[in-house]
Amino acid sequence: MITNKTFDEIQIGDTARMERMLTKQDIDGFGLLSGDMNPTHFSDEYAQMLLSRHKLVGHSMWGGALISSLLGNDLPGPGTVYQSQHFDFHNAVELDDTLIITVTARSKNAVDGTVVFDCRAVNQRGEDVITGIARVKAPTNKPTDAGSPYATMQLHHKTAFKRLIDYVDDWDPIPVAVCHPCSKEALEGAVDSARANVIDPILVGPEAKIRALAESLKLDISPYRVMDALHSHDAAVKAVALCRSGEAEALMKGSLHTDELMSAVVPSATGLRTERRISHVFVMDVPTYPRPLFITDAAINIYPTLEDKIHILKNAIQLAHALHIPQPKVAILSAVETVNPKIPSTVEAAALCKMADRGQIEGALLDGPLAFDNAISKEAALIKGIHSPVAGEADILLAPDLEAGNMLAKQLAYLGRADSAGIVLGARVPIILTSRADSAEARLASCAVAAAFAHHLRQDQQVKRSLQG
Known part of the structure; x- marks a missing residue:
C-alpha cells in the first residue's frame, strides 16, 4: 500500500532509516544510469593503482541517491518534491560496505510547505560517509488508490538470498557429502558455507588433490573430514553411500558433471531414489x-x-x-x-x-x-x-x-x-547443484536451501515416529 506523511503530519524530530549493502550490481547499474564509468568503480587494478584501495569503490552519489530514495519513498514519501540538497562526503564506499541512511526532520516552513531534513549515511564501522541537509516540499494529500497495480511496480534490491541465509543462521550446520571438490569454485563454495555455519562438509575425492588445491588457495580444511576416492566416479559412489547411511543429510556437487553424480543417485539398490x-x-x-x-x-x-x-x-x-x-x-x-x-x-x-x-x-x-x-x-x-x-x-x-x-x-x-x-x-536427501558461474552468495544460498529442507525432513520424520509410537 502506498503511504506518505503530509506536511501537517510531519513533526520535528521524525526520522526514517534504511540499510543497504553496496553490491557489484549496484555499481554496474549506477554507472550505466549516470554515465560515470570511472574505472576505479569497475576494476580492482584501477582502484589499487589510482586510489590505493584493495576493493572497488562505489560512486559517491550512490549514497546520495539512497538519501533521495528514503525521502521519496518513506519520509515524507510519495508526493515529495526536492527544493535543494547539500552533501559533504567524508569516506569512500567500498564494495560490500553497508550504509545506514537516516533522514530527520529539522524544521518546517508553513508559508511554502517545505521541510528541512538532516541527512546522514554511516558505514558498518560507524564512520560518517555522507552528511548533509535537504529541503523538500512535503505532500499535502494522502494517496487514495491503494489498489492500483502500480503500487507494487518497483525495483527490488536483491534480498531473498540474504533472508534465506539468515533463516538457517541459528540452526546447527548439516553434514554434507561434497562430491569431488577438485576445482577452486567447488572447494571454496564448500568452505565458505562451512564458515557461515550452514554446512559441515565431508570432502569426498582424491585426498592428495584436494589438499594440494586447498594449499594453493590458502584454504584451511583441517576442521573438515576428507574421504579419499580414486576418481570422480568413485567419489560419487562414496558420497551417495554417506547419504544412504545417514552420515550426511545432503549431497553437494563438486567439479564433476551432473550426469556422473546423478548416475550414482538414481539406482534403486544403491542410490537415493524414493517413491517420488x-x-x-x-x-x-x-x-x-x-x-x-x-x-x-x-x-x-x-x-x-x-x-x-x-x-x-x-x-x-x-x-x-x-x-x-x-x-x-x-x-x-x-x-x-x-x-x-x-x-x-x-x-x-x-x-x-x-x-x-x-x-x-x-x-x-x-x-x-x-x-x-x-x-x-x-x-x-x-x-x-x-x-x-x-x-x-x-x-x-x-x-x-x-x-x-x-x-x-x-x-x-x-x-x-x-x-x-x-x-x-x-531423493532421500536434498542435492545441491552449483555452477562455476555461480556467485559466492548463490553457492551459499544453495547450501542454505538444502539446510532448510534437511531440517524440514527431520521434523517430518520426528512427527512420523511420534505418530507410530
Whole structure:
C-alpha cells in the first residue's frame, strides 16, 4: 500500500532509516544510469593503482541517491518534491560496505510547505560517509488508490538470498557429502558455507588433490573430514553411500558433471531414489520481483508427462513449505492463458488445477495455464481480464518442459541480473547443484536451501515416529 506523511503530519524530530549493502550490481547499474564509468568503480587494478584501495569503490552519489530514495519513498514519501540538497562526503564506499541512511526532520516552513531534513549515511564501522541537509516540499494529500497495480511496480534490491541465509543462521550446520571438490569454485563454495555455519562438509575425492588445491588457495580444511576416492566416479559412489547411511543429510556437487553424480543417485539398490520422481528447482532472487521465485523443472526432466508434473509440483511445494511459505502460489506456465487442445501443456495445466481442487495436490494454490507475463505481473493479468489469486504473485513457476524452464531461468540470470540457487529434490536427501558461474552468495544460498529442507525432513520424520509410537 502506498503511504506518505503530509506536511501537517510531519513533526520535528521524525526520522526514517534504511540499510543497504553496496553490491557489484549496484555499481554496474549506477554507472550505466549516470554515465560515470570511472574505472576505479569497475576494476580492482584501477582502484589499487589510482586510489590505493584493495576493493572497488562505489560512486559517491550512490549514497546520495539512497538519501533521495528514503525521502521519496518513506519520509515524507510519495508526493515529495526536492527544493535543494547539500552533501559533504567524508569516506569512500567500498564494495560490500553497508550504509545506514537516516533522514530527520529539522524544521518546517508553513508559508511554502517545505521541510528541512538532516541527512546522514554511516558505514558498518560507524564512520560518517555522507552528511548533509535537504529541503523538500512535503505532500499535502494522502494517496487514495491503494489498489492500483502500480503500487507494487518497483525495483527490488536483491534480498531473498540474504533472508534465506539468515533463516538457517541459528540452526546447527548439516553434514554434507561434497562430491569431488577438485576445482577452486567447488572447494571454496564448500568452505565458505562451512564458515557461515550452514554446512559441515565431508570432502569426498582424491585426498592428495584436494589438499594440494586447498594449499594453493590458502584454504584451511583441517576442521573438515576428507574421504579419499580414486576418481570422480568413485567419489560419487562414496558420497551417495554417506547419504544412504545417514552420515550426511545432503549431497553437494563438486567439479564433476551432473550426469556422473546423478548416475550414482538414481539406482534403486544403491542410490537415493524414493517413491517420488526426482526433479530440480531453481530458487531465483530477481531484482524486479519482490519474493523468491521457484522455477521447476529446468535441469532433470526433459519432457515431463502429466504424472511427472504431479511429482515435480509436490517437490517444489514441499520446498516452499520448508522455506516457511505455508501456501505457495503456483503458476502453471504455457504460451497462452486459455486451454487449447493443440497445446498439450494447457490441457495438463487444467488437469493439474482440477486435481488440486479435488485434493490430489495439497498445500498450495494452483492456477493455469498462465503465460509468463500473467504469472508475474498483476498489471498484465488485469489488462487481459484474468482474475486469479495466483496471477502476478506466483511463488512457483511450473515450466512445460526442461527447455522452457532452463531458458527462462538463464534469461532471468543473464538479462535480469537474477541470482539463482539450485537444488534437486525427490531423493532421500536434498542435492545441491552449483555452477562455476555461480556467485559466492548463490553457492551459499544453495547450501542454505538444502539446510532448510534437511531440517524440514527431520521434523517430518520426528512427527512420523511420534505418530507410530
